[in-house]
Amino acid sequence: MAGPSIALIGxxxxxxxxxxxxxxxRGKPDIRIQDPKPSETVTEWAGAGKVSLNPEPEPVDVLVIAVKPQVFPKMAESLKPWIGPQTLVLSIMAGTRLKQLTERLGTGHVIRVMPNTPGAIGKGVSVMAKSDIVMAKQLEIAGKLLKPLGEVIGPVDEKHMSVVTGLSGSGPAYVFLMAEAMADAAMAEGLPAELAEQLAALTIEGAAALMVQSDEAPSALRKAVTSPGGTTQAALDILMDEGGMPILMRKAIRAAANRDRELSRDTD
Ligand SMILES: NC(=O)C1=CN([C@@H]2O[C@H](COP(=O)(O)OP(=O)(O)OC[C@H]3O[C@@H](n4cnc5c(N)ncnc54)[C@H](OP(=O)(O)O)[C@@H]3O)[C@@H](O)[C@H]2O)C=CC1
Ligand SMILES: O=C(O)[C@@H]1CCC=N1
Known part of the structure; x- marks a missing residue:
């Protein structure tokens, strides 16, 4: 059976x-991409006949909206020709609510998704929230389209999506920052740059893999590294001090979630 026809906007x-x-x-998916300035990769896909680039819009099975949330209100009207009575709309935009999608696009068949960039190598996580009238079959289609990116979670209540965005959507950036900060600190202590960067990245990769494979909670894994009176304890006394990492993370995720809520208001 042929897969769904998909229009990807952005x-x-x-x-x-x-x-x-x-x-x-598997198979030859029917993918139409709308992007005014396509990247080299997308242009190559089109040249090889894998996707059709900037075709005339017509109703498709699934319309995937992947533009910036600030762009969406200006272009929403132009997306309507892609939408038929059965079209499922999948939005990955931060801060654009199901109600706003429904009102601007004139359809209730909408699913909001928060993916993350490790999805580019199949190691991401996507969290879905859906509007009431989305059917089980449509949820299944959305799940299949998101599966190549990694884990698919939901549907969850839409009220959780701002915090989800602050945690898993933006989260990879926090981890990359930690790698940068660890390497910079080691360099400041005299380690050569290449060795510092390599060790920071491999340590994060190893710790993440151990956490995923282990049945133990992250706090137990942390304690297993921490010998009483040892080196880790000396570092954690600083990282977990008042105003340290836990409180900073609390503030950071709150700021990200609040920004998501703000974006919702801006796009009203
Ligand atoms: N990056 C991330 O980690 C995550 C992003 N998201 C969400 O994904 C969405 C896209 O983010 P991201 O991929 O990072 O952003 P990008 O800027 O990389 O991608 C947006 C794309 O949309 C294109 N575009 C702009 N205007 C139009 C238009 N009128 N029609 C079609 N395409 C258009 C842009 O082209 P041009 O560059 O020429 O403007 C660009 O190629 C956002 O809504 C974001 O909230 C969600 C989860 C994670
Ligand atoms: O920074 C952003 O707004 C987007 C949403 C989550 C990750 N990137």
Whole structure:
């Protein structure tokens, strides 16, 4: 059976990650991409006949919206020709609520998704929230389209999506910052740059893999590294001090979630 016809609006970092997952699957998916300034990769896909680039809009099975939330209100009207009575709309935009999608696009068949960039290598997590009238079959289609990016979670209540965005959507950036900060600190202590960067990245990779494979909670794994009176304890006394990492993370995730809520208000 042929797969669904898909129109992808915006093939930037996340949109292109989605499309490359669909292209890596079996069969020849029907993918139409709308992007005014397509990247080299997207242009190559089009040249090789893998996708059709900037075709005339017509109703498709699934419309995937992957533009910036600030762009959406200005272009929403122009997306209507892609939408028929049965079209499922999948939005990955931060801070754009199901109600706003429904009102601007004139359909209730909408699912909001928060993916993350590790999806580009199949190691991401996508969290879905859906409007009431989305059918089980449509949820299944959405799940299949998101599967190449990694784990798919939900549907969850939409009220959780701002915090989800602050945690898993933006979260990879926090981890990359930690790698940068660890390497910079080691360099400041005299380690050569290349060795510092290599050790920071491998340590984060190893710790993440151990956490995923282990049955133990992150706090137990942390304690297993921490010998009483040892080196880790000396570092954690600083990281977990008042105003240290836990409180900073609390403030950071609150700021990200609040920004998501603010974006919702801006796009009203
Ligand atoms: N990056 C991330 O980690 C995550 C992003 N998201 C969400 O994904 C969405 C896209 O983010 P991201 O991929 O990072 O951003 P990008 O800027 O990389 O991608 C957006 C793409 O949309 C294109 N575009 C702009 N205007 C139009 C238009 N009128 N029609 C079609 N395409 C258009 C842009 O082109 P141009 O560059 O020429 O403007 C660009 O290629 C956002 O809503 C974001 O909230 C969600 C989860 C994680
Ligand atoms: O920074 C952003 O707004 C987007 C949403 C989550 C990750 N990137």
């Amino acid at each position: 093939a930037g970092r996340m949109g292109a990650a989605l499309a490359s997952g669909w292209l890596a699957g």
